[in-house]
Amino acid sequence: MQQTKHILVIGNGMVGHHFVEQLRAKDPQANITVLCGEARLAYDRVHLSGYFSGTSAEQLALTTEEAYQAANIQYRLNCWVEQIDRDQQLVITRQGGQFYYDKLVLATGSYAFVPPIPGNEQPHCLVYRTLQDLDAIAQSAAQSKVGVVIGGGLLGLEAANALKQLGLQTHVVEFAPQLMAVQLDQAGGQMLSQKITELGVQVHTGKATQAIVAGAECRYQLQFADGESLETDLVLFSAGIRPYDQLARSCGLAVGDRGGIVVNDQCQTSDPHIYAIGECALWQQKIFGLVAPGYQMARVVVSQLTAGGLSFTGADMSTKLKLLGVEVGSIGDAHARTPGALSYVFTDPRAQVYKKMVVSKDGKRLLGAVLVGDTSNYDSLLQYALNDMLLPKQPEQLILPAASGAAVAALTLPNSATICSCHNVAKGDIVAAMDSGCCDLASIKSCTKASTGCGGCTALLKSVVDDELKSRGVEVKNHLCEHFAYSRQELLHLVQVGGIKTFAELLSRHGQGLGCDICKPTVGSILASSWNDYVLKKPHVGLQDTNDTFLANMQKDGSYSVVPRIAGGEITAEKLLVIGQVALDFNLYTKITGGQRIDLFGARLEQLPAIWQRLVDAGFETGHAYGKSLRTVKSCVGSTWCRYGVQDSVTQAIAIENRYKGLRAPHKIKMAVSGCTRECAEAQSKDIGIIATENGWNLYVCGNGGMRPRHADLFATDLDTDTLIRYIDRILMFYIKTADRLQRTSVWLEKLDGGLEYLRKVIIDDQLGIAQELENQMAALVNTYACEWQATLDDPQALKRFRQFVNSPQPDPNIVFVEERAQIRPATAEEKRRWQQQIPVTQLSTSELPATALAEEK
Amino acid sequence: MAWTDICAYEDLVENSGICALFNGCQVAVFLLQQQGRQELYAIGNYDPVGGANVLSRGIVGSVGEQIVVASPLYKQHFNLSTGQCLEQPEVVLPVYAVKLQHGRVWLHAQQQKQQASAA
Ligand SMILES: Cc1cc2nc3c(=O)[nH]c(=O)nc-3n(C[C@H](O)[C@H](O)[C@H](O)COP(=O)(O)OP(=O)(O)OC[C@H]3O[C@@H](n4cnc5c(N)ncnc54)[C@H](O)[C@@H]3O)c2cc1C
Numbered sequence: 008m009q010q011t012k013h014i015l016v017i018g019n020g021m022v023g024h025h026f027v028e029q030l031r032a033k034d035p036q037a038n039i040t041v042l043c044g045e046a047r048l049a050y051d052r053v054h055l056s057g058y059f060s061g062t063s064a065e066q067l068a069l070t071t072e073e074a075y076q077a078a079n080i081q082y083r084l085n086c087w088v089e090q091i092d093r094d095q096q097l098v099i100t101r102q103g104g105q106f107y108y109d110k111l112v113l114a115t116g117s118y119a120f121v122p123p124i125p126g127n128e129q130p131h132c133l134v135y136r137t138l139q140d141l142d143a144i145a146q147s148a149a150q151s152k153v154g155v156v157i158g159g160g161l162l163g164l165e166a167a168n169a170l171k172q173l174g175l176q177t178h179v180v181e182f183a184p185q186l187m188a189v190q191l192d193q194a195g196g197q198m199l200s201q202k203i204t205e206l207g208v209q210v211h212t213g214k215a216t217q218a219i220v221a222g223a224e225c226r227y228q229l230q231f232a233d234g235e236s237l238e239t240d241l242v243l244f245s246a247g248i249r250p251y252d253q254l255a256r257s258c259g260l261a262v263g264d265r266g267g268i269v270v271n272d273q274c275q276t277s278d279p280h281i282y283a284i285g286e287c288a289l290w291q292q293k294i295f296g297l298v299a300p301g302y303q304m305a306r307v308v309v310s311q312l313t314a315g316g317l318s319f320t321g322a323d324m325s326t327k328l329k330l331l332g333v334e335v336g337s338i339g340d341a342h343a344r345t346p347g348a349l350s351y352v353f354t355d356p357r358a359q360v361y362k363k364m365v366v367s368k369d370g371k372r373l374l375g376a377v378l379v380g381d382t383s384n385y386d387s388l389l390q391y392a393l394n395d396m397l398l399p400k401q402p403e404q405l406i407l408p409a410a411s412g413a414a415v416a417a418l419t420l421p422n423s424a425t426i427c428s429c430h431n432v433a434k435g436d437i438v439a440a441m442d443s444g445c446c447d448l449a450s451i452k453s454c455t456k457a458s459t460g461c462g463g464c465t466a467l468l469k470s471v472v473d474d475e476l477k478s479r480g481v482e483v484k485n486h487l488c489e490h491f492a493y494s495r496q497e498l499l500h501l502v503q504v505g506g507i508k509t510f511a512e513l514l515s516r517h518g519q520g521l522g523c524d525i526c527k528p529t530v531g532s533i534l535a536s537s538w539n540d541y542v543l544k545k546p547h548v549g550l551q552d553t554n555d556t557f558l559a560n561m562q563k564d565g566s567y568s569v570v571p572r573i574a575g576g577e578i579t580a581e582k583l584l585v586i587g588q589v590a591l592d593f594n595l596y597t598k599i600t601g602g603q604r605i606d607l608f609g610a611r612l613e614q615l616p617a618i619w620q621r622l623v624d625a626g627f628e629t630g631h632a633y634g635k636s637l638r639t640v641k642s643c644v645g646s647t648w649c650r651y652g653v654q655d656s657v658t659q660a661i662a663i664e665n666r667y668k669g670l671r672a673p674h675k676i677k678m679a680v681s682g683c684t685r686e687c688a689e690a691q692s693k694d695i696g697i698i699a700t701e702n703g704w705n706l707y708v709c710g711n712g713g714m715r716p717r718h719a720d721l722f723a724t725d726l727d728t729d730t731l732i733r734y735i736d737r738i739l740m741f742y743i744k745t746a747d748r749l750q751r752t753s754v755w756l757e758k759l760d761g762g763l764e765y766l767r768k769v770i771i772d773d774q775l776g777i778a779q780e781l782e783n784q785m786a787a788l789v790n791t792y793a794c795e796w797q798a799t800l801d802d803p804q805a806l807k808r809f810r811q812f813v814n815s816p817q818p819d820p821n822i823v824f825v826e827e828r829a830q831i832r833p834a835t836a837e838e839k840r841r842w843q844q845q846i847p848v849t850q851l852s853t854s855e856l857p858a859t860a861l862a863e864e865k
Numbered sequence: 866m867a868w869t870d871i872c873a874y875e876d877l878v879e880n881s882g883i884c885a886l887f888n889g890c891q892v893a894v895f896l897l898q899q900q901g902r903q904e905l906y907a908i909g910n911y912d913p914v915g916g917a918n919v920l921s922r923g924i925v926g927s928v929g930e931q932i933v934v935a936s937p938l939y940k941q942h943f944n945l946s947t948g949q950c951l952e953q954p955e956v957v958l959p960v961y962a963v964k965l966q967h968g969r970v971w972l973h974a975q976q977q978k979q980q981a982s983a984a
């Protein structure tokens with residue numbers, strides 16, 4: 008191998024820059040020189056329009072001169088190459104400079120095509136391609152009122168948006184009978200026109216401009232072939248692009264009939280020492296006007312120069328973008344030109360949404376799609392098309408509104424699925440990055456470069472990462488953690504089949520090491536769901552998260568919050584008074600929770616038993632706010648009080664909450680009951696939601712609020728109470744038995760093979776023949792319920808743990824409160840510092856303690 | 866400095882921790898009793914990442930060969946023998962010598978200096 012080959016690159020656009028960056032990464036020795044035609048190094052042309060909405064040239068820059076210098080890359084700005092001398096292997100610039108090469112890479116991109124219309128050379132006739140162009144447009148717009156874009160393609164509409172942002176009355180003139188004729192079919196184009204017109208841009212299709220002459224009202228007048236005319240102050244041409252191939256042409260390299268430097272699969276031109284990449288290259292008679300294929304070509308040449316074997320195999324030209332605020336997407340064979348192709352079309356004239364899906368003759372594969380007004384299905388559809396995935400039986404579900412569960416969950420994508428086509432990042436690359444320690448979007452982006460190109464895959468990347476994070480150690484590696492080579496589901500099976508009652512036994516029979524903070528609580532929960540032992544029984548103590556150990560929720564300063572159960576949100580005045588008095592006596596901060604109960608904050612570890620003694624004496628039970636277990640069953644007042652109610656939702660909620668309280672599960676479970684379809688209890692955002700009907704109860708399942716909201720699915724309708732409870736018993740038990748660690752019901756259902764339909768078959772039709780067993784197991788748990796706080800208060804051994812120090816009655820001096828809005832809150836670090844300088848620490852904290860608490864302590 | 870009697874063996878909790886006040890410092894003492902081994906460990910109770918005195922309430926276990934406790938606040942793991950945080954190696958907690966004698970648990974201020982500088 009020659010060590011110091013001189014590699015010369017002409018053009019430092021997006022693709023030229025990507026090439027340089029990749030080559031430097033692969034070959035630190037290579038001698039690289041870049042000749043840039045523009046006045047600055049590469050910038051992000053894709054987001055060029057951002058320049059008009061506040062993005063500066065610096066922010067658009069893809070690199071800096073310092074970075075090139077640091078990477079030892081020679082470069083010249085404002086350096087236009089005029090000639091290539093292939094015999095001597097050198098190029099000559101406009102200024103007369105000469106540069107020799109061993110390998111030459113043409114990355115000259117393209118220029119905006121200006122149609123040969125008389126009058127097109129006037130000062131306010133402009134194009135939209137470079138930062139310099141944009142400066143000129145801004146300058147001209149400042150002296151104009153009306154602007155016309157000639158060309159209604161993708162770039163034309165983007166340019167129209169820019170003119171509109173600059174405050175001009177904006178028109179788009181298109182020669183073809185529709186907008187975006189390349190990407191959209193006629194109906195899609197029409198919907199787009201309609202929407203854009205409503206946004207204040209006038210669209211003129213089917214208009215051939217014949218001349219630009221002086222105007223009467225405005226600076227110019229456009230004259231159309233049909234005799235009509237349009238007045239404007241500014242003309243912006245966006246009638247397509249043409250490759251910069253003059254250099255190649257004049258040195259005798261092969262070029263296409265309609266332009267473009269001919270390249271082979273290695274991106275080599277007809278001269279083996281010269282490569283062409285990006286928008287100037289013509290591959291199999293095609294020019295690719297997008298960055299992603301250009302980047303692919305760049306990588307191909309890098310691999311050629313570094314003895315790799317990549318070759319260019321074409322590229323997907325699907326696009327998704329927002330034009331003038333209108334979402335537009337186009338995938339593959341949008342025009343259904345494949346022989347035998349079938350089209351599904353969905354139109355919503357009110358919301359102005361148009362969706363078309365082109366499928367193969369047998370209905371099994373997705374060939375293409377057109378989306379206007381709503382591109383939320385784009386990512387799913389694209390994945391079906393790119394990965395040649397088998398379509399669902401009723402493919403129309405993919406474009407119908409609220410197609411529940413039909414979207415490709417990121418989890419179902421194969422590892423080979425391309426997520427980011429700009430940087431060619433597959434799902435497998437993202438998983439690998441996460442395996443090697445990246446665990447948030449930012450670090451995954453910087454490590455894999457995914458989503459740092461056109462940005463079109465941002466949403467998909469996020470869902471891949473989210474799903475992956477959720478199922479960490481599950482999808483990738485089914486093992487719970489390094490101590491158990493089993494999934495949660497498998498462990499549960501081992502426990503139940505083997506009659507295993509303790510962690511130690513499970514570990515010695517099926518695990519290794521000592522366990523950890525992942526497997527211990529999981530096994531603790533499995534043991535509880537299987538045998539319902541008191542969680543603080545000696546062998547289980549060390550398994551529980553601190554919240555389960557102390558039956559309270561640890562807060563940031565190490566203090567705890569206390570939540571008594573208030574089933575269904577119903578509480579007597581007497582009990583309210585008790586809570587109030589306890590809060591006063593122990594100086595606790597009180598807040599109403601979203602689950603219709605009351606949270607008491609600021610309890611010190613050593614105060615918990617005294618607080619609970621008072622609560623238990625008054626008839627309260629633990630609320631399990633700390634556990635992965637049933638939290639609350641929220642309810643509205645229902646038919647008892649509400650004039651709309653059709654069933655007694657409160658009674659139902661209380662019964663259900665009391666039935667499932669204490670149930671340990673893979674994650675927390677929330678439920679709600681509404682008294683009529685007005686749904687005041689928001690049951691459809693819960694794991695189990697129940698809505699009263701005239702005839703009984705509708706059951707909704709697997710909803711979720713929080714970080715990843717999901718509407719619950721309607722599972723069964725008009726159930727009587729017995730059937731309702733039977734179904735819930737079965738569903739919950741089935742969830743407990745089959746879900747992964749920390750998997751909410753929403754994700755569980757999404758991952759369940761066969762989804763909702765399958766769940767119905769198991770629960771309603773008892774297809775697996777396990778319904779009775781599920782009910783029996785639930786009955787066993789319901790019958791062995793005991794309030795954990797009651798049990799703890801009865802157990803002197805357990806109570807011993809509720810003190811800060813094993814050898815002193817002192818409280819933790821680091822827990823300090825200050826007053827805000829007439830209640831306590833944790834002091835900030837700064838506040839603590841100030842307090843502690845004034846008063847000796849121990850004195851301060853004891854004096855903070857209410858007298859009653861201290862008295863009860865002893 | 867001499868060994869100090871902290872508490873009775875029965876005050877310890879198997880495979881979990883307790884906290885002792887020792888020379889004005891909070892010390893988390895753990896008893897590991899698993900797979901035929903019985904070991905005592907003592908490190909500072911203060912979790913400098915979470916900023917609270919909570920480590921005695923973490924879950925103990927192993928990461929590879931290292932015996933660790935996971936902070937109940939943000940789940941960082943601390944090596945019980947060295948005090949070092951696995952996720953943020955620059956964070957090192959004080960480690961104390963601990964022993965069992967005559968049914969009592971004893972601490973030794975082996976690392977008093979480090980405690981002073983870490984506090
Ligand atoms: C407004 C706008 C929006 C776009 N939006 C998208 C999008 O959403 N998604 C997408 O994928 N693509 C989009 N594109 C297209 C994308 O920008 C191009 O595909 C990409 O920039 C092509 O890169 P390139 O390096 O091949 O060419 P260019 O970026 O054009 O770079 C070529 C460079 O070579 C220089 N050059 C040419 N000839 C010479 C010479 N003889 N001597 C020296 N220098 C020379 C030029 O001055 C130029 O700087 C958009 C383009 C524009 C203009």
Ligand code: SF4
Pocket residue numbers: 643644645646649650651652653656681682683684685686687688
């Ligand atoms: S859901 Fe129906 S019954 Fe319940 S409060 Fe609302 S309107 Fe009344």
